[in-house]
Amino acid sequence: MRLVVTGGAGFIGSNFVRHVLATHPDDRVVNLDRLTYAGNPANLADVERDARYSFVKGDICDGALVRDVIRDADAVVNFAACSHVDRSLVEPDEFLRTDIFGVHTLLEAVRELKVPRFVQISTDEVYGSVERGSSRETDPLRPTNPYSASKAGGDHLALAYWSTYRVPSLITRSSNNFGPYQYPEKVIPLFITNALEDRPLPLYGDGRNVRDWLYVLDNCAAIDLVLRKGKDGEVYNIGGGHEVENIVLTREILRLTRKPETLIQPVKDRPGHDRRYAVDSRKVHQLGWAPKHPFGRALEATVDWYREHAAWWTPLKSGELRTWYEQQYGAHSGRGETP
Numbered sequence: 158m159r160l161v162v163t164g165g166a167g168f169i170g171s172n173f174v175r176h177v178l179a180t181h182p183d184d185r186v187v188n189l190d191r192l193t194y195a196g197n198p199a200n201l202a203d204v205e206r207d208a209r210y211s212f213v214k215g216d217i218c219d220g221a222l223v224r225d226v227i228r229d230a231d232a233v234v235n236f237a238a239c240s241h242v243d244r245s246l247v248e249p250d251e252f253l254r255t256d257i258f259g260v261h262t263l264l265e266a267v268r269e270l271k272v273p274r275f276v277q278i279s280t281d282e283v284y285g286s287v288e289r290g291s292s293r294e295t296d297p298l299r300p301t302n303p304y305s306a307s308k309a310g311g312d313h314l315a316l317a318y319w320s321t322y323r324v325p326s327l328i329t330r331s332s333n334n335f336g337p338y339q340y341p342e343k344v345i346p347l348f349i350t351n352a353l354e355d356r357p358l359p360l361y362g363d364g365r366n367v368r369d370w371l372y373v374l375d376n377c378a379a380i381d382l383v384l385r386k387g388k389d390g391e392v393y394n395i396g397g398g399h400e401v402e403n404i405v406l407t408r409e410i411l412r413l414t415r416k417p418e419t420l421i422q423p424v425k426d427r428p429g430h431d432r433r434y435a436v437d438s439r440k441v442h443q444l445g446w447a448p449k450h451p452f453g454r455a456l457e458a459t460v461d462w463y464r465e466h467a468a469w470w471t472p473l474k475s476g477e478l479r480t481w482y483e484q485q486y487g488a489h490s491g492r493g494e495t496p
């Protein structure tokens with residue numbers, strides 16, 4: 158299969174590119190990525206010399222470039238997105254541009270060039286908070302922040318292009334991912350690296366928000382299955398099946414890093430902070446997928462990875478991430494170090 162992966166230099170995309178090259182010897186992958194702050198060529202340094210892999214630096218909103226890159230593709234898998242809720246609260250424009258207009262640009266190119274498959278990578282956050290039970294693929298979307306609203310926009314477009322033009326779109330909506338190469342602004346790598354550096358762990362609100370954690374390699378396997386076996390026009394939820402309150406997760410990270418709970422620093426809750434997400438994943442299970450990495454062991458492996466890869470995350474935390482938080486909260490707020 159000739160695959161175009163967009164956003165492949167980010168967290169999930171880079172794990173997915175590695176997964177495809179390792180499990181499908183005949184596949185070729187072109188990675189189109191704009192290399193925003195979250196895109197890092199170092200995430201794929203180990204496959205750079207693989208003749209089956211190539212990289213193009215560019216924007217998914219650039220129609221001419223997109224058409225050029227996907228011309229002979231058998232499938233396009235779109236990971237490219239602005240992905241951090243906190244940033245969407247202060248700079249929503251870029252989220253709307255990439256997560257809606259970028260998806261539209263890809264869909265138009267896929268339609269024109271008759272690419273046989275388009276997989277849009279989405280999130281359980283489009284369903285909004287669920288107090289009880291779990292979201293089905295057919296449930297209405299109730300996004301509550303600019304990130305999830307823009308992702309919902311991309312989802313609606315992908316499904317509309319299937320209904321209107323028979324553009325062969327599929328969507329995956331996964332729960333929160335964790336694992337190697339995740340930018341250290343997201344809660345698990347932020348807390349692991351802060352703990353390793355003996356810095357406070359800034360816990361939102363009462364710490365009772367619940368997320369269903371999914372190891373990134375399990376998500377990659379599920380996306381790969383949907384890509385090859387999924388049905389056009391369908392949505393597939395992908396949940397880890399492991400719901401944890403943030404406070405419990407925080408304590409577990411401190412236990413694994415052997416640091417004291419006094420590092421926990423409660424901070425004012427994020428506006429519109431959804432209490433709980435949970436997805437019903439029966440449909441992707443019926444396709445033949447099940448998570449293979451138990452949460453406890455995967456979290457331990459993730460802590461070990463960050464412990465062993467300080468050279469990967471230290472420059473990110475002391476560079477772009479610190480500058481961003483200083484711009485938002487001021488150089489002397491302390492938030493630059495402990496966002």
Ligand SMILES: NC(=O)c1ccc[n+]([C@@H]2O[C@H](COP(=O)([O-])OP(=O)(O)OC[C@H]3O[C@@H](n4cnc5c(N)ncnc54)[C@H](O)[C@@H]3O)[C@@H](O)[C@H]2O)c1
Binds near residue numbers: 164281334
């Ligand atoms: N991380 C999670 O827990 C999670 C959970 C569910 C769904 N998702 C979805 O999975 C996808 C990947 O998430 P992630 O955590 O790997 O994100 P990430 O922020 O780590 O990576 C995003 C990548 O997209 C690239 N990119 C951004 N704008 C672009 C543009 N206009 N053109 C080309 N490239 C661009 C960035 O350079 C980066 O490499 C996103 O669509 C996200 O909504 C993420």
